Structure formats: structure tokens, C-alpha cells
Amino acid sequence: MYLTQGLHRCLQQTPDRTATIFRTRRQTFRQLGDRVARLAGALRQLGMAEGHRVSMLALNSDRYLEYMLSVWWGGGVLNPVNTRWSVPEIVYSLDDCDTGILIVDDHFLPMVPGIVASASRKPVLIHAGDYPTPDGMLSYEQLIANATPVEDAQRGGDDLAAIMYTGGTTGKPKGVMQSHMNLWSSAISRMAQYPCPEDTITLHACPLFHTAAMAKAVTLFVAGATHALIPAFDAKEVLQTMVSERVNEILLVPTMLQAVLSHPDFASHDLSGLQRINYGASPISAGLLDAALAALPQVQFFHAYGLTEAAPVVSVNPPVNHGPEGRTSGLYRSAGRPGYGVTVKIVDEQGVEVPRNTVGEIIVRGPNVMQGYWNKPAETAATLKDGWLHTGDGAYMDENGYLFIVDRLKDMIVSGGENVYSAEVENVLSRHPTVASCAVIGVPDPRWGEAVHAVVVLKPGALVDEAGLREHCRQFIAGYKCPKSIEFRAEMPLSAAGKILKRDLRSPYWKDSTRQVN
Known part of the structure; x- marks a missing residue:
């Protein structure tokens, strides 16, 4: 099992299906496969060996998906950069896991001098944009054009796939080590419960450096579905893109859904093709759900609960619990039930499982649980105990195995x-x-x-x-x-x-x- 397998499947079975849509650019899986193999070859020529880290500091685009697949194809490890970070925070993440290559788009070019001036290891810089390539940087498109395609390294299983740095709410950010198995098993578990049809066109409006959006991308890679992308969340562009590209699925957090529904032009857009909304990061409020169901009666709502350390999904609340029966029973407020292969317990401060309907801490075990925090053995030991991931989330579980999140314990x-x-x-x-x-x-x-x-x-x-x-x-x-x-x-x-x-x-x-x- 390896995370590029889905691309191989598409190259074999549906090479001429549309793979990516980004504004005026679109490409088939055949074209995507060629660019991925070439970019992987270029990265190998620039020093990326198996297990080496490669970063990208960029807004969403088709190139971001190429970065993900090319690094895996070439045997490397992703280190996506949080686009809200300052230069010192970015440099910390690059230095912490010894990142050798950094890809930067047009939007973040002004940050490059500061990164170069303060990074302990000066990364090879690649410019992935439409502006002229600055001095001291390599052109992404020229690298692809001039590179010789390489064979897929096919690293997989427990091999490291990504280091996802947390937001750094306490002290320095922690690099969550996610393996190929972590990301693949999380995707397969969700698809086993709620299949991703091949005709799916998903709009990526959440940032791809974030674990939720990356996990959605992995699911689409496995399923061979189509990725539509906008650079960053903008309610108007979401509406326009959903109409123009006949998007039938989107991942949003509740604050984004609220912004879309309340946009003054919402009613003028034909969203009849939209079939599914996946939401996460926080539960949906009763008021927002009511408004969403009224405005989008044909849409199925899925709520996923998870965290970066679980790659990321622990449980999913299905569409049936968002309708009238779910509202009456209160199940719309739940985080659903743990997915296939994922085991969850609610425990007290001593780690002892508590009775049903009693609030405690969620702990998780399964193939989706991270390998640990990069270079942080103490923090890893405090979070991973006897094979269980201690989430820090307070919740209770009802008699039917539904999780109800009450709060972050620290909140x-x-x-x-x-x-x-x-x-x-x-x-x-x-x-x-x-x-x-x-x-x-x-x-x-x-x-x-x-x-x-x-x-x-x-x-x-x-x-x-x-x-x-x-x-x-x-x-x-x-x-x-x-x-x-x-x-x-x-x-x-x-x-x-x-x-x-x-x-x-x-x-x-x-x-x-x-x-x-x-």
C-alpha cells in the first residue's frame, strides 16, 4: 500500500478523465501522471532522497496536488507550510525536520529573503508561480519540462509520508509524523462507510496544508475523482466555482458554510448539482444547520471528528442524523460513531474507561494513529500511551456508541x-x-x-x-x-x-x- 497507487490506477483505467481544475487550467490523469513523474525526477536531481523532507509554501492550486504526489512518487516526505505563519515560525518548521527543498508560489515570494536569511539549512528554492522566477530560485515549470520521468519509488506502509506541524498553541509547533498507512487507512475507513463515487467533483476551498484538506485530497486520489481548487476560501468564488464546474461535493468548516449561506449573491447561484457537504473542525450549530437544510434541501451533510494525530478522522456522523429524525433525537449534535478499524474509549484521569453517558477523555487506537511527534520523545510519550492516542478532547459515548464532544479539556x-x-x-x-x-x-x-x-x-x-x-x-x-x-x-x-x-x-x-x- 502506497499513496501514489490511486494515480497508477487512474493511469491504467481512466487516463483521460479530468484530474484537476484550477481556474482556467485543467488536466487529465494522463497529464497529471506525466508531470508528477517529471517533477519527482527533478526533485531527485536536486537532492531529495528517500525519506527526505520537501516543503511547499503556497495557496491552493493544481500545483499543490502535484507537489504532494511527486514527493511521494520520488520517495520523499511532505512538510506542508502553514500559510498563516510568520517567517520565524516557518523557519522553525523547516529547521526542525531538516527540510532541504522549499517550493514557493507567487503570493509568498516576499517571505523568501527572510527565510533564507535565518534558516539554519538554506533550502533549495523552487518558484511555482506565473510571475518571472526571481534570482536564486529555480522555475517549477522549467524543472518539469527539462526533467526525465522517474519510476515510482513506491514507499508505503509504515514509511513516513508527511510531517504535519500543529498550530503551536503551546510552545513550539509539534511535527505530527503520518505514515502512508495512517493516511491510507483513514481514507479507506471513510470510503467503506460512505463511498466516494468516481464522478465526484470536489471543491478544495480549505487550505491543503491543513490535515483535513490533505486527507480529502488523499481520498480523491484513492477514488480517482476530480479535484477542483480555488486559491483560498472566498464565499463568492466558492459559489461561482460550484456553478461553473458543476461541483457536487465540498469540504467546509462551519464558519465557511455560514459565510456562503449569508453571501448576498447566494440566491442567484444554481447549486442544484451540489450533493454533499463535509464539515469539521467544530460541530454545526442548530441555527446554522436549520439554515443550511432550508437553503440546500438536496444536500447530504457529513460531520467528521478527528485531529492531526489521527490522520485525521476518528468518527463520522452520517446524513441521516442531520435530518428531522436526527434533530429530534439529538444525534445531529454527535460526532458520529468511530470508523472501521478505529477503536475509541472514554476514560478518566487514570485512564480507566468510564460508564456510558459519562464525560471523560477520548482515546483512540487504530492504523490511523500517528507514529509520534518529530524529535519530541517526551511529548510523544505523554500523548501515545500503551498504543492509545490521548486526544485531550472531553466527550461522552451513548449506549449506541455515538460520540458527543463536550469540549477540549483545556477549554x-x-x-x-x-x-x-x-x-x-x-x-x-x-x-x-x-x-x-x-x-x-x-x-x-x-x-x-x-x-x-x-x-x-x-x-x-x-x-x-x-x-x-x-x-x-x-x-x-x-x-x-x-x-x-x-x-x-x-x-x-x-x-x-x-x-x-x-x-x-x-x-x-x-x-x-x-x-x-x-
Whole structure:
């Protein structure tokens, strides 16, 4: 088993099917296979040996998919760069895993001098863009044109495939080591439950450096489906591309889905061809799900729960749980059940499994679980214990094996000795018709230790005050869970993957405290 096998299958069976669509560029699997073999040959000529790391700092494009496949074809290891990082953060990731080659697109060329000036090992620089290639860099297209295709190295199984650096919420980022088996088994597990038809055209709007988007790309490689891409999430371009390319599937995080549905031009776009929306990063709120189902009645919704260390999917909540029955039973709020080959337990602080419907920590075992953190044995030992991945996520499991995420354990608010799970409060707030998005955090309180604080973004033109939102919350949750304070903002701080950055919301409140802000 190796991650380029899907490309070989397409070259054998469907070579003339469209493989990638990026704005005005499109290519067949035959063309993709030729470019991949050539780029792999060029990378080998530039020093990439088996197991060597190659990075890419770029927005989404067809070239990003070529990078992924070419590095694997040539026997190397991916080290995708977070596009939201500063130069010091980028350099740390390159130095940490001794990256020898860095591919950069037009958008990030201004960062190259800073990277070169401070990196311990000066990487070979490749320019993958449409601007003239700067001095000191090699042209991506010229390398492909001049290179001799090479045979696939066919590294697979437990061989390292990617080092995916986490966001670095505590200290330095950690490089999650994902093997070919990790990524392949995660894709196969999802496809066994919910097949990916060959006529699938998936729009990549989430950044490909992120584990969720990369995993979706791997699934499409295995299935031989078509990749449509836009450089970065933009609600209008999402709508336009879904129409022009007859996209039938898309991966979004809830904040992105909200932006698409609320775009002023939404109603003028014919999205009747859209069949599936996969969402993750956080559960969907009741209000957003209602709006999505009303606006897109033909669409099936899938929710995937996972983390980078699980490559990344642990469980999937199927479309049936997003309809009327799922709303009545409450299963729409679940993270689904663990996938094939994935074992999950809910344990207490001593690692002992707790009874059903009791909150504890999710631990995971299976072929999708990472090999460890690159060069960090202590952190690896703290996370991987006796073959189990300790996720740090608080949840309970019901009698039928459905997971219900209550919070990141570090996000749990302890107010007056009572545990308050921010996700529960957020779900209630999101039901208010004026709320576009919200986040709940704990802030210092002299009497209670921590107080529940809500950060809210209102829908355009909406009017509501703190008292109105607190009264709304009291109808659904206990008084001690209701926000003691509410802050209104025009927008939320978001990661490159569209996830709300709670650490940025917490930081001003805890900057004079000894508590670590995560």
C-alpha cells in the first residue's frame, strides 16, 4: 500500500478523465501522471532522497496536488507550510525536520529573503508561480519540462509520508509524523462507510496544508475523482466555482458554510448539482444547520471528528442524523460513531474507561494513529500511551456508541466548582436568530475563579443586547452556565483553516495571570 497507487490506477483505467481544475487550467490523469513523474525526477536531481523532507509554501492550486504526489512518487516526505505563519515560525518548521527543498508560489515570494536569511539549512528554492522566477530560485515549470520521468519509488506502509506541524498553541509547533498507512487507512475507513463515487467533483476551498484538506485530497486520489481548487476560501468564488464546474461535493468548516449561506449573491447561484457537504473542525450549530437544510434541501451533510494525530478522522456522523429524525433525537449534535478499524474509549484521569453517558477523555487506537511527534520523545510519550492516542478532547459515548464532544479539556470552564462546557453554551447562543457566530471562554473572576464569557458576532442589521442573549440562554441551560458577560465583535479571529482561535480571545484576559493560555 502506497499513496501514489490511486494515480497508477487512474493511469491504467481512466487516463483521460479530468484530474484537476484550477481556474482556467485543467488536466487529465494522463497529464497529471506525466508531470508528477517529471517533477519527482527533478526533485531527485536536486537532492531529495528517500525519506527526505520537501516543503511547499503556497495557496491552493493544481500545483499543490502535484507537489504532494511527486514527493511521494520520488520517495520523499511532505512538510506542508502553514500559510498563516510568520517567517520565524516557518523557519522553525523547516529547521526542525531538516527540510532541504522549499517550493514557493507567487503570493509568498516576499517571505523568501527572510527565510533564507535565518534558516539554519538554506533550502533549495523552487518558484511555482506565473510571475518571472526571481534570482536564486529555480522555475517549477522549467524543472518539469527539462526533467526525465522517474519510476515510482513506491514507499508505503509504515514509511513516513508527511510531517504535519500543529498550530503551536503551546510552545513550539509539534511535527505530527503520518505514515502512508495512517493516511491510507483513514481514507479507506471513510470510503467503506460512505463511498466516494468516481464522478465526484470536489471543491478544495480549505487550505491543503491543513490535515483535513490533505486527507480529502488523499481520498480523491484513492477514488480517482476530480479535484477542483480555488486559491483560498472566498464565499463568492466558492459559489461561482460550484456553478461553473458543476461541483457536487465540498469540504467546509462551519464558519465557511455560514459565510456562503449569508453571501448576498447566494440566491442567484444554481447549486442544484451540489450533493454533499463535509464539515469539521467544530460541530454545526442548530441555527446554522436549520439554515443550511432550508437553503440546500438536496444536500447530504457529513460531520467528521478527528485531529492531526489521527490522520485525521476518528468518527463520522452520517446524513441521516442531520435530518428531522436526527434533530429530534439529538444525534445531529454527535460526532458520529468511530470508523472501521478505529477503536475509541472514554476514560478518566487514570485512564480507566468510564460508564456510558459519562464525560471523560477520548482515546483512540487504530492504523490511523500517528507514529509520534518529530524529535519530541517526551511529548510523544505523554500523548501515545500503551498504543492509545490521548486526544485531550472531553466527550461522552451513548449506549449506541455515538460520540458527543463536550469540549477540549483545556477549554472547559470551572466556575465556582462547576464544570461548564463551552460547546454547550455556544450551541444555545447560536440558536438566537441574531447570532452569526459565537465563542465561549473562561475569564478570571475574583469570586468564582472563572466566569463564563461569550464573544458574539451578530448578523448584519441585527439588534440585541446582553440582557436579551442571557435571557435566551436561561431558557435552555442552567443559570451558572449562562454567560456572565458578553462581548460583541465585528468578526472572529480565525485560523487559516477557518477555525475560531480561542487562545486569541482568551489572551487579553489572562495576560497578567500565571495560567497558560492555549
